[in-house]
Amino acid sequence: MASRFNALKADTHWQQVWDESQTFAARDDSPKPRSYVLEMFPYPSGKIHMGHVRNYTMGDVLARFRRMTGHEVLHPMGWDAFGMPAENAAMEKKVHPGEWTRQNIAAMKAQLKRLGFALDWSRELATCDPSYYGHEQSLFLDFYRAGLVYRKESAVNWDPVDMTVLANEQVIDGRGWRSGALVEKRKLSQWFLRITRFADELLAGLGSLEHWPDKVRLMQENWIGKSQGLQFRFALSDGESVEVFTTRPDTIFGASFVAVAADHPIAQALASRDPAAAAFIERCKQGGTTAAELETQEKLGYDTGLTAAHPLGAGELPVYIANFVLMEYGTGAVFGVPAHDQRDFEFASKYALPIRRVVADGERSDAAFDGTEAYTGPGHLVNSHFLDGLAVEEAKRIVIERAEREGWGQGSTVYRLRDWGVSRQRYWGTPIPIIHCSACGEVPVPREQLPVALPEDVSFDVPGNPLERHPSWKHVHCPQCGGAALRDTDTLDTFADSSWYFIRFASQPEDRPFDRAQAERWLPVGQYIGGVEHAILHLLYARFWTRALRHVGLIDLAEPFTGLFTQGMVTHETYKAADGRWLAPEEIGGGVELATGAPVMVGRVEKMSKSKKNTVDPAPIVDQYGADAVRWFMLSDSPPERDLEWSENGIEGAWRFVQRLWRLFDALGEGEAGKGADAALDRKLHQTIAGVAADVEALSFNKAVAKLYELVNAIEKAAPSASRDAAVRTLVQLVAPMVPHIAEEAWALLGGQGLVADAPWPKVEAALLVEDEVIVAIQVNGKLRDTLTLPKGLAREDVEAAALANDKVARLLEGRAPRKVIVVPDRLVNVVA
RNA sequence: GCGGACGUGGCGGAAUCGGUAGACGCUGGGGACUUAAAAUCCUCUGCCAUCGGCGUGCGGGUUCGAGUCCCGCCGUCCGCACCA
Numbered sequence: 001m002a003s004r005f006n007a008l009k010a011d012t013h014w015q016q017v018w019d020e021s022q023t024f025a026a027r028d029d030s031p032k033p034r035s036y037v038l039e040m041f042p043y044p045s046g047k048i049h050m051g052h053v054r055n056y057t058m059g060d061v062l063a064r065f066r067r068m069t070g071h072e073v074l075h076p077m078g079w080d081a082f083g084m085p086a087e088n089a090a091m092e093k094k095v096h097p098g099e100w101t102r103q104n105i106a107a108m109k110a111q112l113k114r115l116g117f118a119l120d121w122s123r124e125l126a127t128c129d130p131s132y133y134g135h136e137q138s139l140f141l142d143f144y145r146a147g148l149v150y151r152k153e154s155a156v157n158w159d160p161v162d163m164t165v166l167a168n169e170q171v172i173d174g175r176g177w178r179s180g181a182l183v184e185k186r187k188l189s190q191w192f193l194r195i196t197r198f199a200d201e202l203l204a205g206l207g208s209l210e211h212w213p214d215k216v217r218l219m220q221e222n223w224i225g226k227s228q229g230l231q232f233r234f235a236l237s238d239g240e241s242v243e244v245f246t247t248r249p250d251t252i253f254g255a256s257f258v259a260v261a262a263d264h265p266i267a268q269a270l271a272s273r274d275p276a277a278a279a280f281i282e283r284c285k286q287g288g289t290t291a292a293e294l295e296t297q298e299k300l301g302y303d304t305g306l307t308a309a310h311p312l313g314a315g316e317l318p319v320y321i322a323n324f325v326l327m328e329y330g331t332g333a334v335f336g337v338p339a340h341d342q343r344d345f346e347f348a349s350k351y352a353l354p355i356r357r358v359v360a361d362g363e364r365s366d367a368a369f370d371g372t373e374a375y376t377g378p379g380h381l382v383n384s385h386f387l388d389g390l391a392v393e394e395a396k397r398i399v400i401e402r403a404e405r406e407g408w409g410q411g412s413t414v415y416r417l418r419d420w421g422v423s424r425q426r427y428w429g430t431p432i433p434i435i436h437c438s439a440c441g442e443v444p445v446p447r448e449q450l451p452v453a454l455p456e457d458v459s460f461d462v463p464g465n466p467l468e469r470h471p472s473w474k475h476v477h478c479p480q481c482g483g484a485a486l487r488d489t490d491t492l493d494t495f496a497d498s499s500w501y502f503i504r505f506a507s508q509p510e511d512r513p514f515d516r517a518q519a520e521r522w523l524p525v526g527q528y529i530g531g532v533e534h535a536i537l538h539l540l541y542a543r544f545w546t547r548a549l550r551h552v553g554l555i556d557l558a559e560p561f562t563g564l565f566t567q568g569m570v571t572h573e574t575y576k577a578a579d580g581r582w583l584a585p586e587e588i589g590g591g592v593e594l595a596t597g598a599p600v601m602v603g604r605v606e607k608m609s610k611s612k613k614n615t616v617d618p619a620p621i622v623d624q625y626g627a628d629a630v631r632w633f634m635l636s637d638s639p640p641e642r643d644l645e646w647s648e649n650g651i652e653g654a655w656r657f658v659q660r661l662w663r664l665f666d667a668l669g670e671g672e673a674g675k676g677a678d679a680a681l682d683r684k685l686h687q688t689i690a691g692v693a694a695d696v697e698a699l700s701f702n703k704a705v706a707k708l709y710e711l712v713n714a715i716e717k718a719a720p721s722a723s724r725d726a727a728v729r730t731l732v733q734l735v736a737p738m739v740p741h742i743a744e745e746a747w748a749l750l751g752g753q754g755l756v757a758d759a760p761w762p763k764v765e766a767a768l769l770v771e772d773e774v775i776v777a778i779q780v781n782g783k784l785r786d787t788l789t790l791p792k793g794l795a796r797e798d799v800e801a802a803a804l805a806n807d808k809v810a811r812l813l814e815g816r817a818p819r820k821v822i823v824v825p826d827r828l829v830n831v832v833a
Numbered sequence: 834g835c836g837g838a839c840g841u842g843g844c845g846g847a848a849u850c851g852g853u854a855g856a857c858g859c860u861g862g863g864g865a866c867u868u869a870a871a872a873u874c875c876u877c878u879g880c881c882a883u884c885g886g887c888g889u890g891c892g893g894g895u896u897c898g899a900g901u902c903c904c905g906c907c908g909u910c911c912g913c914a915c916c917a
Binding site for chain 2: 004214215218219222223225227229244245246247248259297299322323324325326328329330331333334335336337341342343344414416532535536636637638639642644645647649650652653654656657659663694698702703705706707708709710713775776777778779781782783784787819820821822824827828830831832
């Protein structure tokens with residue numbers, strides 16, 4: 001009697017078996033080839049969402065597949081456990097951030113286990129654990145001693161109500177995202193990691209990452225933003241000088257003004273004695289920074305009255321304070337060439353400054369520029385004395401050479417990338433292990449005093465940093481002189497925590513961050529999988545941290561992740577009531593809102609988010625359909641890099657497939673053995689073995705799923721035979737990486753040895769991949785007219801003869817001889833009439 | 834504005850080297866089984882149509898042959914953004 005597959009029972013049973021036998025623990029001393037498969041570890045927010053399920057399912061299929069193909073697989077999981085939500089929870093719910101975090105970890109761990117992921121839980125780590133962040137402090141101090149860490153005054157977004165620094169992303173329309181208070185720019189002493197020292201390496205390293213998406217490499221390249229040009233000085237009429245940077249030194253004779261940023265020292269100095277200048281600077285700061293505002297904002301300037309002497313003797317240029325010059329980029333000052341830079345053009349037009357052509361655009365070479373916009377294309381130099389006639393690139397080189405020879409400037413490379421500010425005025429993070437002594441200055445905490453642990457007895461009743469106002473924690477003796485000193489009360493940006501966790505997974509000794517030899521055996525991560533939202537920050541910081549570790553001699557590794565895959569989001573329909581309120585799927589039924597009976601508008605399919613109320617909680621779905629159906633749905637249909645729309649029909653379909661599999665497995669267990677061979681099914685089976693393997697390796701799970709459907713369709717249609725029985729047995733192994741619970745159940749039922757999780761991937765018989773007959777397309781003038789089934793490898797003449805003998809071809813030729821016949825062996829014949 | 838990706842049935846998508854477009858799944862139609870329903874099974878499902886024709890965003894081109902290559906448009910999405 002056929003039974004239904006009881007997913008709930010099977011899930012629980014096999015998850016327990018895997019757990020007890022430590023099936024997925026990676027062995028450090030294994031002689032097998034190694035494979036490190038990693039998904040970005042989650043923030044323990046409370047419960048897992050569909051995005052996690054999709055992410056971890058993909059990694060899991062690859063990890064399980066690699067085990068079956070003979071690899072020793074490291075597939076660990078941990079928790080990115082520091083961060084603001086824990087402190088927000090502490091303020092709102094009066095619960096300690098640590099307690100809140102640990103409860104969330106426990107809940108989410110249970111949910112991940114419920115999905116049957118092949119994870120090595122023995123290596124689990126949480127970044128909020130002193131046994132993790134203590135080692136991070138020691139790495140920070142290694143970097144400090146190597147000169148990769150420094151402290152400087154820097155402007156930050158300060159929320160005066162919450163009394164904390166906000167990241168740029170947390171400032172919305174000039175206000176704090178939580179408090180709604182107007183954000184102030186404040187100067188604070190902050191710690192910085194010298195990522196810019198590695199800018200060139202990080203840029204060059206992108207070239208070696210062939211298994212990264214081009215998109216991510218390009219985003220990092222743009223973020224690093226390398227520009228080469230000339231940095232040089234203008235002597236000013238007050239006896240001082242101003243340094244400018246340009247990527248277009250070739251246009252130096254087209255300069256008609258110099259402009260400095262509002263917070264440039266020259267502007268600040270002027271403001272202190274000129275109230276109008278001060279007012280102008282104030283006005284510059286008020287400008288919005290959104291795309292639309294920048295687009296429409298007028299170029300404004302304030303004439304300082306100073307003039308700058310052109311270094312090549314081409315007169316005196318007026319010096320302006322301008323709202324479009326950024327202090328953060330280059331030197332905070334530019335020289336304006338209106339004919340060949342659009343901003344300079346707009347500025348010069350407004351203030352009636354000369355616009356002189358120095359690069360000919362095609363036929364135009366006169367100095368009087370009458371265009372309506374700047375010309376930035378290629379050309380040769382004109383109206384430029386000794387540069388006349390030279391191509392742009394040549395002219396750049398010659399001007400730089402001359403500046404260097406004459407000593408007024410030098411060739412220079414400027415990056416958009418800034419050093420990484422890591423100080424956060426918050427409690428729930430890694431304490432910065434530095435002590436401030438009035439006599440000795442900055443003193444690193446001695447290694448034997450690490451970890452600098454967070455105090456547990458803190459309160460969140462009032463805004464601000466609890467570490468700052470804790471009665472005793474910050475008061476210490478200076479490790480050098482023994483005098484009274486203060487701990488740094490800032491904590492590290494949580495991106496520091498996620499910059500090396502993948503190394504700690506590979507090796508976790510108690511007394512140091514990691515064992516070099518062991519870490520080098522596992523790393524780099526061969527396949528890293530996560531969301532594209534981390535394309536820049538996390539992935540750039542982790543690359544930097546790895547290079548910094550190499551710089552201080554802790555590991556011989558340049559790139560942490562050789563393979564990267566960015567998966568798409570999980571989306572869902574949105575629903576709105578007539579008054580614009582978002583409605584959750586469970587609030588509607590039959591096209592109306594259940595509570596009011598009012599009609600519902602179906603909105604766009606969007607990323608699942610709480611604000612749009614279109615989330616679907618995985619937990620009840622897993623309980624209803626079982627882990628395998630959920631996993632199967634996550635892999636079906638949509639290519640993994642694209643968005644996947646959650647749908648009720650989709651999960652139903654996946655569940656039906658699991659039941660179909662079970663009917664095949666169960667019938668084989670019950671029925672009589674089939675006899676005889678089925679050559680066509682044998683061929684299909686072996687094509688599927690090879691095809692699914694290739695698709696999984698390429699992370700093309702949707703294609704692997706389609707091939708498995710085809711095989712199942714073929715098996716179901718096939719008459720009983722020994723081949724059919726063998727195909728069903730092999731199918732168990734083929735689906736095992738994707739739907740492991742039903743696969744274990746079937747493996748046990750059909751008398752398999754041990755666990756299917758430990759079974760090898762089926763062997764492909766190469767001879768069976770080759771078809772002995774082929775279907776050849778018959779075209780006339782490129783249009784398909786018929787197909788012929790012919791023996792594979794038939795000679796060209798015979799194929800051509802068969803095509804010309806075809807009656808449809810004969811009819812279309814109407815007795816004429818073909819002008820030409822194209823034969824593609826085993827594929828097609830095209831008769832050109 | 835700069836940079837990038839993408840555009841294939843009612844929907845998600847497949848077509849790996851320029852060689853039979855639409856595999857596979859979903860939705861929908863018809864039928865079988867059932868007292869009935871669910872489940873399951875069979876079958877059809879790009880468009881127009883009688884032969885046949887038309888079809889991969891639009892317009893050109895290369896080719897015996899173009900979803901795939903080239904040129905020019907249109908649209909959607911993503912990243913960055915006054916970067917000198």
